[in-house]
Amino acid sequence: MPNNQPAFLTTSGTPQPNQSTRLFRIYNHYRLAICMMLVGLLLVDPGDLGIQFRAPELFQIGVFAYLSLNVFIALLLFAGIKPQPRHVIVSISLDIAFLHGFVYCTSGIESGLANLVIIAVAAGNILTPSRIGTLYAALAAIGSLLLAAWSVLVLDDKADAIVRAGTLGILYFAAAFILQSITRRMTRSEALASSRAQSIQQLEQINQQIIQRMRTGILVVDRFGNIRLVNAAAEELLFGIPGGALAKRSPKGQALPRLLRQRLEDWLKAPELRTAPFQASPTAPLVQVNFTPLDQEHGELILVFVEDLGKVTQQAQQMKLAALGRLTAGIAHEIRNPLGAISHAAQLMEESDNLGPGDQKMLDIIHRHSKRVNGIIENVLDLSRRREASSELIDIKTWLPEFLDNYRHTARDDSSPTPNIQLGVDDNLPAARFDPSQIEQVMVNLCDNGLRYSFQTVGEATLQIHAGITSDGERAFIDIRDQGPGIQKENHGAVFEPFFTTDKSGTGLGLYLARELCEANQAHLSLLNDDQPGSCFRITFAHPGRLI
Template sequence: MATETSTTTANTISPAVPTTPSGLQQAKLFRIYNHYRLVVSLILVALLFVDPVNFDVQFRMLDYYQAGVSAYLGLNAFIALLLVAGFHPGQRHITLSILLDILIMHGLLLTSTGITNGLANLVIVSVAAGNILTPSRMGTFYAALAAISSLGISGWAVLALGESADDIVRAGSLGILYFAAAFVLQNISRRMMRSEALATSRARSIAELEQINQQIIQRMRTGILVLDCFGQIRLANAAAEELLYGAPKAAAPIHEFTTVLPKPLKQGLEAWLKDPTRRIEPFQPSPTSPLLQANFTQLDQERGDQILVFIEDMSKVTQQAQQMKLASLGRLTAGIAHEIRNPLGAISHAAQLMEEAPNLEPGDRQMLGIIRRHSRRVNGIIENVLDLSRRRAANADLIELEPWLKEFREDFLQTQDQDCTSSNIILKNDSDDLPPARFDKSQIEQVMVNLCDNGLRYSKQQTGERHIELHAGATADGERAYVDVRDFGPGIAPENRNSVFEPFFTTDKSGTGLGLYLARELCEANQAHLSLVDDDQPGCCFRITFAHPGRMI
């Protein structure tokens, strides 16, 4: 797959390979070349102050040569000042400069000692620079112009000055070097530009892929952490911050992060470092957080100095387990309804018939009351199990929480018995801008009814008044809503706080122990989280934290 991708990329780029370097690169190369010309012209001017006799040479036209060298220095100095001032040369400026270089160098050869002068070697540099800056047909023209100029100077020297014909051979050799330099450098330059274009295209593709990956990581419900060998967080995505700390610190997909690890996760990391094959137990960063599962792996297998951590919300796993659980309960309920409810109905009916007996002893009546009471309790357990197994899938809607709570309060109070007309439910709202919540209204209403019934009953036991508070608010990140149901009852003993959501656990002799368990199951089905808030207030406070309305699984 990687080979096919590379081939496709290369094929896509090949027809559009540039014939010249990019504008910025071309300007940079021309600036370097002009520095070279400036240094050469300075050296040539400096040599004018040395007596030519010392070099054992005889200039043909010394005055013209001196004027040419001085003009060449002035031209290069002027161009250097333009470049320093911020002038950006175009293609025509570069072409004109190369042509002038070739012609000026041959003019200096003509006025000095001819083609045998060492300046002829500098023409090769000019031709090479022209083919690097413009690796096209214009580069071949530079070589042709230089070869023709060299042959012209040699031919004029042979015909007009009677010099040796060896100069023509030397000029021909130089011409071959010009064309060889042109062809070689054109080929090298094209390959370099092709490689650069390919590298640029791949860099652009990598940057686009990186942006896509960051967007994917940002929207993932799986939290991702990068830790150093000391357990300090180096990088974290928004999901990790939300799951571990309740609020992402920035909108960037993945960024530097300095908060320390929560204690349960740090303990799991230490255990994993001691035994990498060990899988840590699910944990909760805080009492109101959902149950999380962390998986560790070495990010750099060779050095092993960074650790990649995946934080997964167990809601999805819980939903899958619920599906399997409900399937099993569905098969079990038929047997429960037939094998238990029918005999239970017969027992209850027989107890009623015995109560109608005229000569029933008080002790017998007490025993019959126990039978009726426990029969109702068993029937309540069966009803709860049947409701749990018959539960339909959540049909979530986007709900504005504040008006929904007001409507729920009114409906709930209207359904209370005449003996419960004194029930008092107070609504509180700490946020003027509550985020919407996405849930199934009928299922969350069932949870709220269960919590409110419990709260009113326990408040009555403790204070003599049926009184609870409903408190709506937003999480620290302002993106998720929650509802607190607070009663004023006796509270829950610390040793029982971790067991209140277990099935069949109850401290009420008349309870079934399935109410809170069913409430949490319904919340998990809606990707909400039901938790017991640990605070210093009287009574109990149960919190329903709803999922982010835009990031439902």
């Protein structure tokens, strides 16, 4: 059977060792206080207090022995020794024996010191609320009755002493039973409260894990824009921090970014209006934020949801391209057959000796557009049958020069002009987690585009590549900058959309496919918005400790 006993209790129903030690330490402080009071009685004239001593010398010896015992126990507790149940039993039994000895040395059972025995019995039942507590009451009752009988028979005390001893015995047992019941109830209540607190803590941890793993960014802020709580998705979308568990710094307690703070102020003025999307940084994704008050009455805390619009757009595009891929796969054979016949017929016409300049121009148009249609079919098929990423840690400082060396040889074999690629690599680059074949495909696509546009603009196929470290110091990035005409600002938001192109010979799928491959490896491909000539695309890799 499973053990349903609360963790707060031991199997006997007594408090846990930590609580028992704390209670025993408190009781020992009480005993030290009693000892000091008894020592004080030795320093004053007993007649002034109306106290009579039957055996003053024995009382003095007993007081110092009791004081020494309690001081020794206090030193043991101070040294960190935890009392075991047997130590508690012996200690309470010695208290009962010492107190009865003090009662004997004074005026007998009629002495007020007899009331201290009740406290000792009560303390024993609190420390060990079990049958042992009844034993304390029995020992105290027997001790009081024996002491009263001895006083009556040997010392000629009044018979009323026996009645008082019996009354004290009843009080001992009453205190034992009442305190056992109260202590057990309190212990069970504390155990239940502790169990529920543990359950609440576990639920809170589960909720925290759920919130931290959500891809929707969540923040809790006050009306002044100070962050109270933030999950990993919001850290990455707004601050570029690669996950709360991986980052060495957290924006918790800081102020909101400027653009988000402006939208918070706009929402506070007009809660019914929907705020405009924005980018927290040039390389950050486009996000949409929504606000809602956590406290409807006071509204001191505000819950902020941060949605990555790029993800939403990407999902919609993936659905469209998946359908287009299935369609293309179904009709690719039907398209390629006539497309091949057209290309073959054009090649045969080129062999004719009677072609004029106009006919040759028409044939060039046929070849160019046939190649373009075939490229579109190939790209869409690649999107529909793209395999999952098989990521591994890559040393950018070693991999990038090797890639460029191979790329230069490939480009030199082609009819395109010899590329002039300048490479710069920072020191202490973090490793990048990526699929080697997919990152090579992304780099080839970006380099081909950059070299082509540079050649068209400045007459030289030139490119600048720089590998560096992000501002958080934990991720690597690669910048690919060309000397082309650049991309118009109104087209920045559409440059990664499928089939968008400003080149008449392009398919409009290259940059989209490159970003898709980056997203599959938890990297991010972005277009930097700076004032330098040409275009600069940045690949920001995922944190090397993040598993894909």
